[in-house]
Amino acid sequence: xxxxxxxxxxxxxxxxxxxGSILAQVQERRFVELKDEPEFTISPGxxxxxxxxFLIKDGYHxxxxxxxxxxxxxxxxxxxxxxxxxxxxxxxxxxxxFKMEGVEEALxxxxxxxxxxxxVRTANPVEKGTFLIQxxxxxxxxxxxxxxxxxxxxxxxxxxxx
Amino acid sequence: xxxxxxxxxLLYSLFQSIWLLNFDAKAQSTQEVSVEGTQAPExxxxxxxxxxxxxxxxxxxxxxIHIATTWCPFCNAEAPHLEQLNQDYRDKNVxxxxxxxxxPKDLVKTKLKxxxxxxxxxxxxxxxxxxASFAPDDVLPDLARDxxxxxxxxxxxPDGKIKFFSLLDSKNFDAKLVDLKANLDELLASD
Numbered sequence: 001x002x003x004x005x006x007x008x009x010x011x012x013x014x015x016x017x018x019x020g021s022i023l024a025q026v027q028e029r030r031f032v033e034l035k036d037e038p039e040f041t042i043s044p045g046x047x048x049x050x051x052x053x054f055l056i057k058d059g060y061h062x063x064x065x066x067x068x069x070x071x072x073x074x075x076x077x078x079x080x081x082x083x084x085x086x087x088x089x090x091x092x093x094x095x096x097x098f099k100m101e102g103v104e105e106a107l108x109x110x111x112x113x114x115x116x117x118x119x120v121r122t123a124n125p126v127e128k129g130t131f132l133i134q135x136x137x138x139x140x141x142x143x144x145x146x147x148x149x150x151x152x153x154x155x156x157x158x159x160x161x162x
Numbered sequence: 163x164x165x166x167x168x169x170x171x172l173l174y175s176l177f178q179s180i181w182l183l184n185f186d187a188k189a190q191s192t193q194e195v196s197v198e199g200t201q202a203p204e205x206x207x208x209x210x211x212x213x214x215x216x217x218x219x220x221x222x223x224x225x226x227i228h229i230a231t232t233w234c235p236f237c238n239a240e241a242p243h244l245e246q247l248n249q250d251y252r253d254k255n256v257x258x259x260x261x262x263x264x265x266p267k268d269l270v271k272t273k274l275k276x277x278x279x280x281x282x283x284x285x286x287x288x289x290x291x292x293x294a295s296f297a298p299d300d301v302l303p304d305l306a307r308d309x310x311x312x313x314x315x316x317x318x319x320p321d322g323k324i325k326f327f328s329l330l331d332s333k334n335f336d337a338k339l340v341d342l343k344a345n346l347d348e349l350l351a352s353d
Contacts (some may be wrong), residue, residue: 019171027305071273073233102239102337140233145335146313148305 026054030151031057031141035113038157040120044128047121048092052077052157054114054137062139064095066109072107072141073150077116080134084126085159087133091152109142122161130160133161177246194233202318203295207261207285211270215259215285217322223348224256225318229293229311231263232273239337241278247339248282250310254350258282263293301329312320312339317349325349 005085040140042095056062067074095108095116135157140150206216217225228244230237241260248258262270262284270326275284287293290308297307310329317326326345328336335340 053324067240069235071238071277072235100235100239101335102243102335105236107235142235145236145332147231148312149237149309150233 009129011087024083029058030153031148032062032114032137032139032151033057034153034155038155039160041160041162042120042122044122044161045124046125047119048138050118050120052118052135053117054116054153056111056114056141058112060143061096061109061111062114064106064110065090068105068108075110075114075137075139077118078136078138079118079157082123082131083132084123084129084131084135084161086121086123088121091117091119098142100128119147120159126161128161130158133157133159147152170299171345176277176280181203186199196330197298197324200324201260202316202324204291204322205295207292209283209285210267210275212253215283220257220318221319221322222255222257222320224254224320224349225319226230226250226256226323226342226346227296227316228258228260228272229263229316230298231312232265234313236335236337237274240313240339241274241280243337243339245278245280247343248280250263251346256346260284261287262292263287263312264286266269270341286292315339317345 005009031054035055035162040048040050040052062075063072065075065077075092077092079087079096093110096111097104097106099109133156135155137153137155138150141148178263197272202217205215206214209215217256226244226247228237229242230241232238244258247256252256259281259282260274262274267286270284270286274280287308290306291325293311294307297310303308314328315332316324316329319325326342328342332341
């Protein structure tokens with residue numbers, strides 16, 4: 001009877017491990033994740049260029065911010081308006097080229113790590129403090145032979161004004 | 163008694179984990195499933211003129227169905243080759259259809275039918291239920307059933323049986339429909 005607590009613990013550990021790892025894999029169907037939770041510090045009156053990094057799931061790509069076929073859906077990064085900071089137009093990186101059978105011109109896409117630069121300046125006047133700004137990446141993922149519905153990745157960016 | 167209940171709960175949790183493991187294995191695998199020879203689901207959908215088109219109308223013919231959206235680059239790359247297939251095989255009792263998923267009529271007309279000068283019917287699956295009805299249960303079960311089918315090609319024989327299913331039968335993107343046409347030629351030759 002003395003070993004029962006140990007057996008219980010073992011069963012719990014196995015269950016938690018299995019469920020955690022499996023559910024984590026299923027959630028990867030979001031195709032894009034934040035690399036790190038964005039967190040920045042800025043001084044009043046300062047203007048900064050922030051970098052937000054996204055990880056695109058291995059084997060997949062998303063359409064670039066500018067597409068060469070008007071039918072395709074470009075990636076778009078947006079932020080909710082804030083009273084504390086003014087966020088400028090995102091600067092997207094140079095896209096990769098995805099060559100597809102049957103199409104002469106390669107498709108501009110983003111894959112692996114997507115780093116988007118965002119110009120930020122504080123409002124004037126501004127109160128010091130820490131603020132959360134809601135961001136959203138709208139993207140349409142594909143793999144080598146198939147595309148998936150467009151999706152939104154909602155995230156929060158923490159900005160400390162000091 | 164309480165200890166027994168705890169053990170039953172723990173065992174239930176373990177079995178649940180094992181079930182999830184099996185679910186995930188299915189999610190990763192599309193190679194072990196086959197739909198070849200199974201009866202294709204029946205459907206009725208409106209075309210771009212609002213006329214209802216039913217799969218029953220195509221009994222007795224080979225039917226090539228492509229599941230599309232206007233924003234899908236693979237679908238757009240295939241569209242001219244589907245039209246060519248339609249032209250080349252129309253005298254061989256082969257019909258071609260596109261089922262567009264969850265998009266408005268005007269968009270589909272402009273961006274698909276008119277853009278690629280398609281002369282075969284383009285049908286509107288406004289809620290994705292017809293596309294979903296073709297999706298095998300065991301393939302990518304963590305995705306919406308209609309989403310699984312996007313950019314897929316299906317070949318149905320005159321008896322309504324599925325003879326080619328690109329989702330399972332093609333490993334690589336096949337814009338020129340080489341695999342599908344090889345299957346079709348083989349079936350036509352055996353008739």
